Amino acid sequence: xxxxxxxxxxxxxxxxxxxxxxxxxxxxxxxxxxxxxxxxxxxxxxxxxxxxxxxxxxxxxxxxxxxxxxxxxxxxxxxxxxxxxxxxxxxxxxxxxxxxxxxxxxxxxxxxxxxxxxxxxxxxxxxxxxxxxxxxxxxxxxxxxxxxxxxxxxxxxxxxxxxxxxxxxxxxxxxxxxxxxxxxxxxxxxxxxxxxxxxxxxxxxxxxxxxxxxxxxxxxxxxxxxxxxxxxxxxxxxxxxxxxxxxxxxxxxxxxxxxxxxxxxxxxxxxxxxxxxxxxxxxxxxxxxxxxxxxxxxxxxxxxxxxxxxxxxxxxxxxxxxxxxxxxxxxxxxxxxxxxxxxxxxxxxxxxxxxxxxxxxxxxxxxxxxx
Amino acid sequence: xxxxxxxxxxxxxxxxxxxxxxxxxxxxxxxxxxxxxxxxxxxxxxxxxxxxxxxxxxxxxxxxxxxxxxxxxxxxxxxxxxxxxxxxxxxxxxxxxxxxxxxxxxxxxxxxxxxxxxxxxxxxxxxxxxxxxxxxxxxxxxxxxxxxxxxxxxxxxxxxxxxxxxxxxxxxxxxxxxxxxxxxxxxxxxxxxxxxxxxxxxxxxxxxxxxxxxxxxxxxxxxxxxxxxxxxxxxxxxxxxxxxxxxxxxxxxxxxxxxxxxxxxxxxxxxxxxxxxxxxxxxxxxxxxxxxxxxxxxxxxxxxxxxxxxxxxxxxxxxxxxxxxxxxxxxxxxxxxxxxxxxxxxxxxxxxxxxxxxxxxxxxxxxxxxx
Numbered sequence: 001x002x003x004x005x006x007x008x009x010x011x012x013x014x015x016x017x018x019x020x021x022x023x024x025x026x027x028x029x030x031x032x033x034x035x036x037x038x039x040x041x042x043x044x045x046x047x048x049x050x051x052x053x054x055x056x057x058x059x060x061x062x063x064x065x066x067x068x069x070x071x072x073x074x075x076x077x078x079x080x081x082x083x084x085x086x087x088x089x090x091x092x093x094x095x096x097x098x099x100x101x102x103x104x105x106x107x108x109x110x111x112x113x114x115x116x117x118x119x120x121x122x123x124x125x126x127x128x129x130x131x132x133x134x135x136x137x138x139x140x141x142x143x144x145x146x147x148x149x150x151x152x153x154x155x156x157x158x159x160x161x162x163x164x165x166x167x168x169x170x171x172x173x174x175x176x177x178x179x180x181x182x183x184x185x186x187x188x189x190x191x192x193x194x195x196x197x198x199x200x201x202x203x204x205x206x207x208x209x210x211x212x213x214x215x216x217x218x219x220x221x222x223x224x225x226x227x228x229x230x231x232x233x234x235x236x237x238x239x240x241x242x243x244x245x246x247x248x249x250x251x252x253x254x255x256x257x258x259x260x261x262x263x264x265x266x267x268x269x270x271x272x273x274x275x276x277x278x279x280x281x282x283x284x285x286x287x288x289x290x291x292x293x294x295x296x297x298x299x300x301x302x303x304x305x306x307x308x309x310x311x312x313x314x315x316x317x318x319x320x321x322x323x324x325x326x327x328x329x330x331x332x333x334x335x336x337x338x339x340x341x342x343x344x345x346x347x348x349x350x351x352x353x354x355x356x357x358x359x360x361x362x363x364x365x366x367x368x369x370x371x
Numbered sequence: 372x373x374x375x376x377x378x379x380x381x382x383x384x385x386x387x388x389x390x391x392x393x394x395x396x397x398x399x400x401x402x403x404x405x406x407x408x409x410x411x412x413x414x415x416x417x418x419x420x421x422x423x424x425x426x427x428x429x430x431x432x433x434x435x436x437x438x439x440x441x442x443x444x445x446x447x448x449x450x451x452x453x454x455x456x457x458x459x460x461x462x463x464x465x466x467x468x469x470x471x472x473x474x475x476x477x478x479x480x481x482x483x484x485x486x487x488x489x490x491x492x493x494x495x496x497x498x499x500x501x502x503x504x505x506x507x508x509x510x511x512x513x514x515x516x517x518x519x520x521x522x523x524x525x526x527x528x529x530x531x532x533x534x535x536x537x538x539x540x541x542x543x544x545x546x547x548x549x550x551x552x553x554x555x556x557x558x559x560x561x562x563x564x565x566x567x568x569x570x571x572x573x574x575x576x577x578x579x580x581x582x583x584x585x586x587x588x589x590x591x592x593x594x595x596x597x598x599x600x601x602x603x604x605x606x607x608x609x610x611x612x613x614x615x616x617x618x619x620x621x622x623x624x625x626x627x628x629x630x631x632x633x634x635x636x637x638x639x640x641x642x643x644x645x646x647x648x649x650x651x652x653x654x655x656x657x658x659x660x661x662x663x664x665x666x667x668x669x670x671x672x673x674x675x676x677x678x679x680x681x682x683x684x685x686x687x688x689x690x691x692x693x694x695x696x697x698x699x700x701x702x703x704x705x706x707x708x709x710x711x712x713x714x715x716x717x718x719x720x721x722x723x724x725x726x727x728x729x730x731x732x733x734x735x736x737x738x739x740x741x742x
Contacts, residue, residue, distance in 0.1 A: 231649055278602055279667030282656035285649050296650030303671060 003027040005351055006189045006199035008176040008213065010035030012153065012336060014205035015160045015169075016344030017329050022167040024352045029197050030164065031189050033175040036157040038207050039336055042228045042306035044254040044262040045156070047071060047088075047338045048148035050118050051095050051243055059362040060315040061116065064335055066359060067342035068147070074341035075151075081163040086155045089255065091240030093148035094123075094132055096139045096291060102245040103141045110143055120145050134237045134292045139244075150241055152256045153337050160340075172197060176206065179215035179326065186325035190215075201351055202326050208272070208307035210317075210330035217322050220368050221331050223272050223307030227280040228264035229288075230302035235259035237294050244291040251287035253295070261298060263288045266305075276303045308333050311368075318346060318363040319356040327351065328365060372541075374398040376722055377560045377570035379547035379584065381406030383524065383707055385576035386531045386540075387715030388700050393538040395723045400568045401535065402560050404546040407528040409578050410707055413599045413677035415625040415633040416527070418442060418459075418709045419519035421489050422466050422614055430733040431686040432487065435706055437730060438713035439518070445712035446522075452534040457526045460626065462611030464519035465494075465503055467510045467662060473616040474512045481514055491516050505608045505663045510615075521612055523627045524708050531711075543568060547577065550586035550697065557696035561586075572722055573697050579643070579678035581688075581701035588693050591739050592702050594643050594678030598651040599635035600659075601673035606630035608665050615662040622658035624666070632669060634659045647674045679704050682739075689717060689734040690727040698722065699736060 005021050007014045010032030018028045046052070049064030071088060079085040097103040106122075113120040121144040128142035129135045165171060175192035179202060188198035204210055208223035235258055243252040254262045266280045281303055288295045311317060311331040316339060321328050329347050332339050346360045356364070376392050378385045381403030389399045417423070420435030442459060450456040468474040477493075484491040492515045499513035500506045536542060546563035550573060559569035575581055579594040606629055614623040625633045637651045652674055659666045682688060682702040687710060692699050700718050703710050717731045727735070 229649075233646075275604075275670040276672075277667065278600075278656050278660065278669045278671050281671050282653065282660060282667070285653035286657065289649065289653060296648065296653070298649045299646040300649050300652050300674060301647075303674075 002198045003029045003170070004200045005029070005203060006031060006197045007203040007205055008189055009205035009207060010161070010171060011038045011205065011207055012040045012157055012160060012340045013329050013332060013343050014203065015157070015164050016340045017203050017205060017347040018169045019160060019164040019167055020344035020348035021351050022164065022169045024348050026351060027168070029170045029172055029199065031172045031174060031176045031191065031197060033173055033192070035161060035171065039306045039308055040153040040157050042226060042265070042304045043153040043337050044228065044252060044264050045151045045153045045256070045337050046148065046241055046252065046254055047150055048093055048145070048241070049338065050113060050120060050145045051093050051148050052334060053113070053116065053118070054314065055112060057314060058116065063342065063359060063363070064338055067339045068149070070341040070345070071149070071151070078159050078163050081166050082159050084159045084162065086151060086159050089150040089240065092144060092146040093241040093243060094128055094142045094144055095243045096128055096135060096142040098138060098140060098244065098246050098290070101248065105245055106141060106143055119147060132238055132242060134294050135242070136291055136293055139291065148241065150254050151337065156337070176213060179213055181215060181323070184324060186323050200325070203329050203347060204321070204326060205329040207330065208309045210309055216326060219317065219328070219330070219365065220312050221309045221317070224310035224333065225268040225270050225273060225305055225307055226265035227276055227284065227303065227305045228262055229281065229284055229300060231261045231263065231295065231298040232301045233259055233298045234261035237261065238292065242291060244287065246287040246290050249283065249287055251284060251291065253288055253292060261295070263295070272307065274305050276305050308336070316343070316363050317365050318343065318360040319350060321365055372400060373569045374400045374541070375571045376400070376574060377402060377568045378574040378576055379560055380576035380578060381532070381542060382409045382576065382578055383411045383528055383531060383711045384700050384703060384714050385574065386528070386535050387711045388574050388576060388718040389540045390531060390535040390538055391715035391719035392722050393535065393540045395719050397722060398539070400541045400543055400570065402543045402545060402547045402562065402568060404544055404563070406532060406542065410677045410679055411524040411528050413597060413636070413675045414524040414708050415599065415623060415635050416522045416524045416627070416708050417519065417612055417623065417625055418521055419464055419612070420709065421484060421491060421516045422464050422519050423705060424484070424487065424489070425685065426483060428685060429487065434713065434730060434734070435709055438710045439520070441712040441716070442520070442522070449530050449534050452537050453530050455530045455533065457522060457530050460521045460611065463515060463517040464612040464614060465499055465513045465515055466614045467499055467506060467513040469509060469511060469615065469617050469661070472619065476616055477512060477514055490518060503609055503613060505665050506613070507662055507664055510662065519612065521625050522708065527708070547584060550584055552586060552694070555695060557694050571696070574700055574718060575692070575697060576700040578701065579680045581680055587697060590688065590699070590701070590736065591683050592680045592688070595681035595704065596639040596641050596644060596676055596678055597636035598647055598655065598674065598676045599633055600652065600655055600671060601675070602632040602634065602666065602669040603672045604630055604669045605632035608632065609663065613662060615658065617658040617661050620654065620658055622655060622662065624659055624663060632666070634666070643678065645676050647676050679707070687714070687734055688736050689714065689731040690721060692736055
């Protein structure tokens with residue numbers, strides 16, 4: 001098999017790159033033995049550049065805001081391509097605090113948002129509960145971030161897969177076993193169990209597994225474990241996303257569909273350990289029930305652990321690698337769902353035009369001294 | 372199909388009755404669409420007459436002690452019949468207390484045990500931790516009950532099913548849809564989806580569903596919901612069963628197999644609601660981690676809810692019903708696994724000899740004014 005582009009990884013990022021590239025006229029093959037079974041399976045789907053913004057991560061914030069801006073058109077294009085409308089939940093996000101320290105942390109966060117020119121409103125506890133009556137009376141204060149939205153990754157992934165296939169992307173259900181090289185140049189992927197896909201360029205979009213594809217350069221990408229819970233029976237409990245600091249620990253509650261709720265997520269450095277643990281589930285339930293007591297009555301339908309692709313500065317790796325013909329679309333850490341539209345657009349531009357677009361410039365692997 | 376005895380329900384109790392009756396020479400048919408999928412699926416398998424003993428339940432205690440006495444021979448007979456040895460965990464049980472109120476409750480319990488002549492030893496916290504080093508340093512005191520053992524119901528049920536079939540019991544995989552009557556007398560079971568099993572006598576062993584078999588008299592049996600957790604990675608964490616009062620709430624931790632642990636159980640009056648809830652799982656994890664902090668690191672492999680067959684006085688219904696030919700083996704509430712051997716023995720005796728054995732005498736349905 002020969003094509004213009006071989007994409008290793010059929011998660012949200014890999015498919016978005018593939019779809020965008022195919023729409024730009026390239027022939028694309030995606031290699032994945034189980035598309036959609038990785039990080040997107042556990043993601044809550046927060047599109048939350050503002051409430052995720054971290055000190056010293058302003059370049060990442062700009063990237064995230066630019067991707068959020070593209071979301072409505074991205075979902076429109078998906079709907080046009082597939083007939084399936086993936087809904088965007090536009091009720092916004094409340095970031096709530098519990099004790100004095102939590103409320104002080106919120107005030108600091110709001111100051112930081114102000115410096116960045118982001119629109120955030122401070123609400124006293126009473127006002128926060130007027131907006132979300134499910135909140136505990138113990139919530140002391142909140143920030144309202146109208147612009148932080150959400151989408152269900154379990155609806156988004158199949159829609160993106162269907163759109164990619166409709167645009168001519170071939171999906172090979174096999175594990176990418178290694179990078180093929182011809183001289184110094186990447187020229188395709190070897191498949192687990194034999195066979196290969198030869199290509200003019202290769203995109204590495206293997207999420208947490210991106211750091212160690214045989215034949216590819218080692219990358220500073222590590223698995224950051226996250227455990228999440230899915231619950232049922234939450235119709236009417238929350239309008240939008242609620243994020244909370246509970247005695248210094250973070251938890252979020254994201255409504256999904258008619259009556260679903262996702263509660264997440266632990267952040268654990270444990271390598272590729274996929275175990276759902278008693279302690280992880282306990283902490284999530286404990287904090288979620290503290291913030292929204294009605295969670296206690298919901299049905300717990302699923303517990304799950306997956307790995308975010310973490311990098312040393314929490315920002316993605318976008319663009320050329322040290323190997324000609326191999327480009328990177330990985331390291332999205334906590335922002336994979338959010339960065340899906342823009343990553344596809346930027347990488348397709350790079351593949352077609354041969355030059356890294358300006359928005360991707362701060363996110364080269366060379367910033368880590370790797371090449 | 373005609374036989375001597377039709378048993379409605381292929382759980383532990385129904386199968387034990389069937390197996391004992393078949394060994395006494397009766398032809399037996401068991402009717403169950405999914406044997407082993409009921410309460411035994413969620414049971415932790417504690418054989419714990421002493422630590423379960425409740426005030427005012429002395430007759431039940433004697434029944435439970437008599438059944439525990441039979442367990443070794445019962446498992447020997449099962450092993451002889453099937454070649455499968457279901458292990459009896461003989462490390463005993465620690466009942467531990469956390470705060471002052473918990474420790475006072477333990478002292479009361481020990482006094483009660485003393486009045487009944489039961490062998491129980493009081494241990495200070497330090498001694499309890501010497502016996503079970505996994506216990507939290509916050510455990511203030513404990514009772515050691517050497518005689519309270521455990522068995523894995525998920526090993527016991529298939530062994531009992533195999534033994535029953537080897538003894539000639541026929542198992543019909545259908546739901547019992549109603550009691551057949553001939554004049555006033557029970558004469559078999561109608562099957563869901565058509566067909567029937569005609570029999571000289573019918574045993575009602577439908578667990579929590581025993582109260583409302585069409586054609587049978589209404590019985591004071593109600594579903595008492597219990598949620599449990601199964602965990603993995605517990606090798607070496609606990610030697611025997613640990614039961615705890617944590618600020619007045621009960622939790623138990625029962626080691627199973629090489630590295631399993633069962634944590635249970637909620638006690639909820641919610642009718643036939645099978646939902647695993649956020650609140651139920653939270654409370655079990657919270658209390659279990661309080662008592663044995665190492666639980667936090669274990670893998671949570673399963674959450675499950677089932678229904679105990681509860682009666683007004685927590686004791687079973689054994690023996691004749693108001694309908695000639697219909698006998699009862701139900702209402703075992705929290706003691707189903709423990710009472711499995713003796714229930715089979717007593718009911719087989721009743722079916723063969725036509726008279727209720729003395730041990731079963733206190734457990735007639737007539738004590739509730741039903742007939």
